[in-house]
Amino acid sequence: MAYASLDLPSFSRPHLVTAGISREVRHIAILLFDGCSLLGAGIVAEVFHVANELSTDTTRSSPYDVSILSADGGNVTCSSSVRVWTDGLDARHYVGFDALFVAGGKGAFAAANDERLVAWLRRVHANTGTIRPIGEGRSLLEAASLCGQRTQHEFGSFAMQTGREEAGGDAGDRLESMKSALTLVKRDLGVDVARAVTERLMPDSGGNLLPFLGDALGSAPADKVRAAARWLQENCQRAISIADAAQVAAMSERNFLRRFKLEMGITPSDYLLHARLAITCSLLTDSELPVDKIARRTGMGNGDRLAKIFRKRMMISPTEYREQSRREAGVEAL
Structure with missing residues (x-):
């Protein structure tokens, strides 16, 4: 193959x-x-x-x-x-x-x-x-x-x-x-x-x-939250806000924040960040795109902001992550 x-x-x-x-x-x-x-x-x-x-x-x-x-x-x-x-x-x-x-x-x-x-x-x-x-x-x-x-x-x-x-x-x-x-x-x-x-x-x-x-889709609050979570995941590469997600769930922003944390275990902001980081890591490993362009394409703003978030969340820079992940992939391929 x-x-x-x-x-x-x-x-x-x-x-x-x-x-x-x-x-x-x-x-x-x-x-x-x-x-x-x-x-x-x-x-x-x-x-x-x-x-x-x-x-x-x-x-x-x-x-x-x-x-x-x-x-x-x-x-x-x-x-x-x-x-x-x-x-x-x-x-x-x-x-x-x-x-x-x-x-x-x-x-x-x-x-x-x-x-x-x-x-x-x-x-x-x-x-x-x-x-x-x-x-x-x-x-x-x-x-x-x-x-x-x-x-x-x-x-x-x-x-x-x-x-x-x-x-x-x-x-x-x-x-x-x-x-x-x-x-x-x-x-x-x-x-x-x-x-x-x-x-x-x-x-x-x-x-x-x-x-x-x-069957009514998403009629219960928990279903509405999960639908909003899917929407955040699917649209994480765009400039979206938690207020947008609350609108998807047909809830007030305050109620949405509370129910999202109860249902998903994390805040909507952290959920959105995790989704963006997952795509960022994939692009760092599988593409040759510059870090700044990856940041723009994944909703992370720019390369400087992405580097700060990466160091805070993953204790490593985007460039170091790219090198490390490719070394590990090379070892697995042997």
């Missing part, structure tokens, strides 16, 4: 404005293997495609950007013998995704024994908001010791789906994969859009999903 060492792309992404809140385009990836279910993986792509159609007008960008990936790129043969063209994996993906779906099939079982692929998944996981298996894709997550864990960005429930809970075979993959994708659409664009996507894709059997979609 070839893992190209490429410069990381720019983090300048288009933004959405939904309900008065500026949001980045969500980057979704679907990782395919030979023998995977076309229905299970295809329905995920269709959910986000239809969500784009229903929520985009001439003044806004599409909410979702979907990439179809495989270990080596090129054609992947699904269980129905249909071939799907994919992009290969490389270092650019270390910046992570908003969501990563790992498809199943016999190829997923083989991938679970590929140490380099497992290492890639662990590295990407650190900067990925949501990871979901589709059918046998769970075997790869188990090999990477990711099953049952919460992702870095998702401090709420992390329900790993087996794709076989409510029905058998491809039907189960299709329903469970669709539910996972709709969860994200419901969170990002609201329950009305999620319902419309369901009715478009499954007009005859969407009734199985209506009770799931009908």
Whole structure:
């Protein structure tokens, strides 16, 4: 498997404005293997495609950007013998995704024994908001010791789906994969859009999903806080304030500060700083960007401010961290 060492792309992404809140385009990836279910993986792509159609007008960008990936790129043969063209994996993906779906099939079982692929998944996981298996894709997550864990960005429930809970075979993959994708659409664009996507894709059997979609999202204070925490994580590279996050949670700033500390264990400011530092550390390790440019791209202001925060929080300068992390990576590669 070839893992190209490429410069990381720019983090300048288009933004959405939904309900008065500026949001980045969500980057979704679907990782395919030979023998995977076309229905299970295809329905995920269709959910986000239809969500784009229903929520985009001439003044806004599409909410979702979907990439179809495989270990080596090129054609992947699904269980129905249909071939799907994919992009290969490389270092650019270390910046992570908003969501990563790992498809199943016999190829997923083989991938679970590929140490380099497992290492890639662990590295990407650190900067990925949501990871979901589709059918046998769970075997790869188990090999990477990711099953049952919460992702870095998702401090709420992390329900790993087996794709076989409510029905058998491809039907189960299709329903469970669709539910996972709709969860994200419901969170990002609201329950009305999620319902419309369901009715478009499954007009005859969407009734199985209506009770799931009908649940009030974030009605409890704890749910509102977690939704605001996700928003902070997803928008940490921009100039945002705690007042903005309180607005997302539909709370007064004072109440939000109190409830956030109770629910998350840290203050919103510290949570935001941790998110920014995580991305900063990733860029220091995986890119050649100057420290000052990294600071601007991660919402840390400038290089001097970043250096002060780094020394206070990590007892080391950004440049020293870059050198140390690369030395350690070189030792691990031997």
